[in-house]
Amino acid sequence: MRKLILVTGAARSGKSEWAEDIAINFRNPVVYIATATQNPDDQEWQQRIQKHQQRRPQDWLTLSVPMELTATLAQSQPHTSLLVDSLGTWVANFLEEEDLVWENILTEFLATLPLVEADVIFVAEETGWGVVPAYPIGRKFRDRLGALVRQLGIICEPVYLVTGGHALNLSLLGVPLPSPKS
Secondary structure: OOOEEEEEEOOOOOHHHHHHHHHHHHOOOEEEEEOOOOOOOOHHHHHHHHHHHHHOOOOOEEEEOOOOHHHHHHOOOOOOEEEEEOHHHHHHOOOOOOHHHHHHHHHHHHHHHHHOOOEEEEEEEOOOOOOOOOOHHHHHHHHHHHHHHHHHHHHOOOEEEEEOOEEEEHHHHOOOOOOOOO
16 A cells, blocks of 8 residues: 655754665665755765765665656656655745745646655654744745645555654644645
8 A cells, every 4th residue: 555654853853764664674675765966065965965875775766856846756666765855945945935926836737746655754844843044035934835835744554754853653642734725
């Protein structure tokens, strides 16, 4: 049976490593879907990307998908595992888009998920645990990613929170909230 899994947590919490471990344990061919874009002018960003690349098993196929995540998921094959890392970066790639355009992208993404034939592990950053960002673009990012993670949390099973060196299965420990109102 196909699984949709959500792994969420703070920066440097280990969420990517936990998601990778889940993917390895599925024992299917893994397709790693990287949503980040390369930026040769940002050495620190390039080092982060390289660290992720070096950690992954050599036999995993890696696809660079900064924008076309929905289409990539729709084309997936049964008996494969997709690891999407990360939804925060994917959301950030659309911050220039107007709200209506983003809502259409999000609606298409969510409508595609029931049709995906592969197991999918989503990695997402948790936002909004601090002060409200002082800048509109920061608030837009936080609100868009927070809404996406909440909507995925409703349909994914299990949902993990990675924090403090531990992965917590929120599907076992928590009580699901009702679907968000528009």
